[in-house]
Amino acid sequence: xxxxxxxxxxxxxxxxxxxxxxxxxxxxxxxxxxxxxxxxxxxxxxxxxxxxxxxxxxxxxxxxxxxxxxxxxxxxxxxxxxxxxxxxxxxxxxxxxxxxxxxxxxxxxxxxxxxxxxxxxxxxxxxxxxxxxxxxxxxxxxxxxxxxxxxxxxxxxxxxxxxxxxxxxxxxxxxxxxxxxxxxxxxxxxxxxxxxxxxxxxxxxxxxxxxxxxxxxxxxxxxxxxxxxxxxxxxxxxxxxxxxxxxxxxxxxxxxxx
Amino acid sequence: xxxxxxxxxxxxxxxxxxxxxxxxxxxxxxxxxxxxxxxxxxxxxxxxxxxxxxxxxxxxxxxxxxxxxxxxxxxxxxxxxxxxxxxxxxxxxxxxxxxxxxxxxxxxxxxxxxxxxxxxxxxxxxxxxxxxxxxxxxxxxxxxxxxxxxxxxxxxxxxxxxxxxxxxxxxxxxxxxxxxxxxxxxxxxxxxxxxxxxxxxxxxxxxxxxxxxxxxxxxxxxxxxxxxxxxxxxxxxxxxxxxxxxxxxxxxxxxxxxxxxxxxxxxxxxxxxxxxxxxxxxxxxxxxxxxxxxxxxxxxxxxxxxxxxxxxxxxxxxxxxxxxxxxxxxxxxxxxxxxxxxxxxxxxxxxxxxxxxxxxxxxxxxxxxxxxxxxxxxxxxxxxxxxxxxxxxxxxxxxxxxxxxxxxxxxxxxxxxxxxxxxxxxxxxxxxxxxxxxxxxxxxxxxxxxxxxxxxxxxxxxxxxxxxxxxxxxxxx
Numbered sequence: 140x141x142x143x144x145x146x147x148x149x150x151x152x153x154x155x156x157x158x159x160x161x162x163x164x165x166x167x168x169x170x171x172x173x174x175x176x177x178x179x180x181x182x183x184x185x186x187x188x189x190x191x192x193x194x195x196x197x198x199x200x201x202x203x204x205x206x207x208x209x210x211x212x213x214x215x216x217x218x219x220x221x222x223x224x225x226x227x228x229x230x231x232x233x234x235x236x237x238x239x240x241x242x243x244x245x246x247x248x249x250x251x252x253x254x255x256x257x258x259x260x261x262x263x264x265x266x267x268x269x270x271x272x273x274x275x276x277x278x279x280x281x282x283x284x285x286x287x288x289x290x291x292x293x294x295x296x297x298x299x300x301x302x303x304x305x306x307x308x309x310x311x312x313x314x315x316x317x318x319x320x321x322x323x324x325x326x327x328x329x330x331x332x333x334x335x336x337x338x339x340x341x342x343x344x345x346x347x348x349x350x351x352x353x354x355x356x357x358x359x360x361x362x363x364x365x366x367x368x369x370x371x372x373x374x375x376x377x378x379x380x381x382x383x384x385x386x387x388x389x390x391x392x393x394x395x396x397x
Numbered sequence: 398x399x400x401x402x403x404x405x406x407x408x409x410x411x412x413x414x415x416x417x418x419x420x421x422x423x424x425x426x427x428x429x430x431x432x433x434x435x436x437x438x439x440x441x442x443x444x445x446x447x448x449x450x451x452x453x454x455x456x457x458x459x460x461x462x463x464x465x466x467x468x469x470x471x472x473x474x475x476x477x478x479x480x481x482x483x484x485x486x487x488x489x490x491x492x493x494x495x496x497x498x499x500x501x502x503x504x505x506x507x508x509x510x511x512x513x514x515x516x517x518x519x520x521x522x523x524x525x526x527x528x529x530x531x532x533x534x535x536x537x538x539x540x541x542x543x544x545x546x547x548x549x550x551x552x553x554x555x556x557x558x559x560x561x562x563x564x565x566x567x568x569x570x571x572x573x574x575x576x577x578x579x580x581x582x583x584x585x586x587x588x589x590x591x592x593x594x595x596x597x598x599x600x601x602x603x604x605x606x607x608x609x610x611x612x613x614x615x616x617x618x619x620x621x622x623x624x625x626x627x628x629x630x631x632x633x634x635x636x637x638x639x640x641x642x643x644x645x646x647x648x649x650x651x652x653x654x655x656x657x658x659x660x661x662x663x664x665x666x667x668x669x670x671x672x673x674x675x676x677x678x679x680x681x682x683x684x685x686x687x688x689x690x691x692x693x694x695x696x697x698x699x700x701x702x703x704x705x706x707x708x709x710x711x712x713x714x715x716x717x718x719x720x721x722x723x724x725x726x727x728x729x730x731x732x733x734x735x736x737x738x739x740x741x742x743x744x745x746x747x748x749x750x751x752x753x754x755x756x757x758x759x760x761x762x763x764x765x766x767x768x769x770x771x772x773x774x775x776x777x778x779x780x781x782x783x784x785x786x787x788x789x790x791x792x793x794x795x796x797x798x799x800x801x802x803x804x805x806x807x808x809x810x811x812x813x814x815x816x817x818x819x820x821x822x823x824x825x826x827x828x829x830x831x832x833x834x835x836x837x838x839x840x841x842x843x844x845x846x847x848x849x850x851x852x853x854x855x856x857x858x859x860x861x862x863x864x865x866x867x868x869x870x871x872x873x874x
Contacts, residue, residue, distance in 0.1 A: 202785060202873070205874055233788070233872060236785055238754060239783045239786075241775075242781055250742070252741040252742070253735065254741070264731060271722040273727050332850075338820065343818070367874075369776075
């Protein structure tokens with residue numbers, strides 16, 4: 140076959156990898172995970188398994204970020220999981236609760252919890268856990284801004300993720316999104332769940348507004364309303380029931396129409 | 398000097414004072430009369446006790462088995478330890494040097510049994526007595542060495558028995574009849590016939606390795622190398638007995654008698670050097686106050702405790718630094734670095750009371766019989782639980798329209814939240830056998846207009862006295 144076709148194939152494979160500096164070409168073409176919601180997956184494509192993914196949220200939405208990070212981790216791996224969080228936030232959020240984790244779809248026996256005394260300790264734990272490859276995925280929850288989250292720190296995490304071959308999901312509530320070596324960067328906030336027709340007034344599946352801020356070698360941005368189904372461990376499109384239909388907010392379309 | 402029976406008396410005197418004719422128990426007035434230029438300080442029994450405790454640690458370098466020999470003495474069982482110091486004479490010299498650095502005046506005696514050693518050091522001359530000579534040498538001690546009541550001592554002297562050997566020569570039956578059954582036992586003990594085990598202040602661990610440095614070190618750089626050396630020694634010992642340990646304690650001894658202990662605990666029994674070295678490295682980095690070498694560290698001891706049987710393992714010549722580290726090793730390492738409390742597993746207790754249903758148990762702690770991994774099938778029953786729980790539940794102000802309905806809004810942390818979706822009540826009774834006055838709770842899963850979800854409960858019913866109170870118990874993601 141011609142070399143230009145080969146180059147095109149290589150390009151496609153590289154674009155799917157999104158490995159950042161130091162591209163590693165691997166045998167399998169579909170090396171990544173999907174969030175599970177069709178409209179998001181079509182637009183965003185595969186998310187890297189040896190990469191760092193950041194999820195930002197405002198200070199009042201700590202658990203929202205955690206839930207999203209845990210959900211994505213479950214999409215990426217079957218476990219075991221390490222969830223490290225900053226002890227400072229316990230007064231604000233409470234401590235992780237087994238029955239609730241189980242309801243989210245996690246198997247509590249597959250979880251190791253770490254309470255870190257500072258953001259620096261949190262990042263160190265994340266690095267060690269990633270590099271060992273002992274966990275299916277590593278989830279780190281920080282709280283607020285901290286000078287430890289530098290570009291260098293994120294590069295180190297990235298390196299640890301590729302060495303161990305495992306993904307990291309960093310939930311950063313109360314911090315402003317900033318440049319980092321993460322493969323994907325998101326912002327999440329909670330949104331009202333769908334009304335349940337059969338159980339009057341009860342809350343529906345947990346619903347989120349997820350915004351893609353950046354993905355390496357991928358689409359520039361997007362916005363989705365989605366729900367997390369803990370039983371099937373997948374993100375789903377909300378059922379339409381007297382609410383706006385969720386479509387990806389395609390900003391390019393708006394610009395073109397203007 | 399201290400106040401005793403209404404007069405100031407001397408409680409302790411040094412060698413120079415003894416030479417000048419002073420003795421403990423003498424009144425201060427008498428003492429001043431004999432030695433006008435006497436200097437005294439008030440006695441501080443508490444400080445003395447603290448000093449003794451430090452000395453137990455400091456002199457523990459000579460033997461892991463150290464006991465207090467009241468009031469101001471130490472008894473060390475040096476069986477098998479003397480070779481480390483070049484024999485008994487070398488050990489005595491080292492003890493004197495340490496005492497000198499600690500500015501203590503000491504008398505030393507080495508003997509076959511603890512009681513004979515005590516008698517020799519208090520009533521005889523200093524030095525080491527060989528096992529063969531013990532009875533003869535101890536026999537030369539005065540009868541005061543028995544440390545019996547004064548009346549007995551006087552009686553013995555009046556009977557013409559001035560030395561232990563004299564008493565030993567008398568028929569036992571007569572001695573027992575006059576002074577009691579246990580007198581013969583005391584005699585045999587003091588003269589060196591009966592050996593008893595001392596009760597050490599700290600039980601020495603089953604596996605011990607010591608390293609004594611010819612030149613004390615002033616920096617901490619060589620310490621890790623020494624630890625590796627000690628761990629190789631303990632590994633060899635444990636291989637002999639096919640055991641592994643779960644508690645490894647390093648003691649560093651400083652020239653001036655100061656000691657410091659650093660312990661590493663592991664989840665599973667181990668004896669291999671490389672993983673233990675990593676754990677010690679973590680622990681040393683994470684110390685709150687680093688080890689202070691002072692004028693020099695000259696001895697190191699490794700003790701291994703909590704031993705269990707461990708089968709022989711393959712020798713691993715290349716231990717890769719962390720890639721492919723197993724989950725157990727990583728858990729050990731992180732527990733060592735952050736503290737066992739910071740690394741937790743999520744365990745179920747089977748209790749139906751929400752705050753007792755789940756326990757975050759440190760990963761290194763042994764599993765408890767009442768905790769496991771079986772979680773009740775709540776989802777099947779349509780019951781949901783929050784991702785996090787507050788302990789204690791946080792009080793809120795809430796307004797509910799009807800007795801059993803969820804609140805329409807509530808105030809928490811000074812923010813009013815309007816409830817749009819709600820489910821409940823789920824009634825959870827208290828564990829009446831524990832807290833009889835625990836009020837019944839009605840739980841509601843609610844969602845406010847922003848999509849935040851809370852687990853609220855009302856303790857007590859409307860119409861009761863006292864009025865029911867509302868709380869937020871946990872948050873949903």
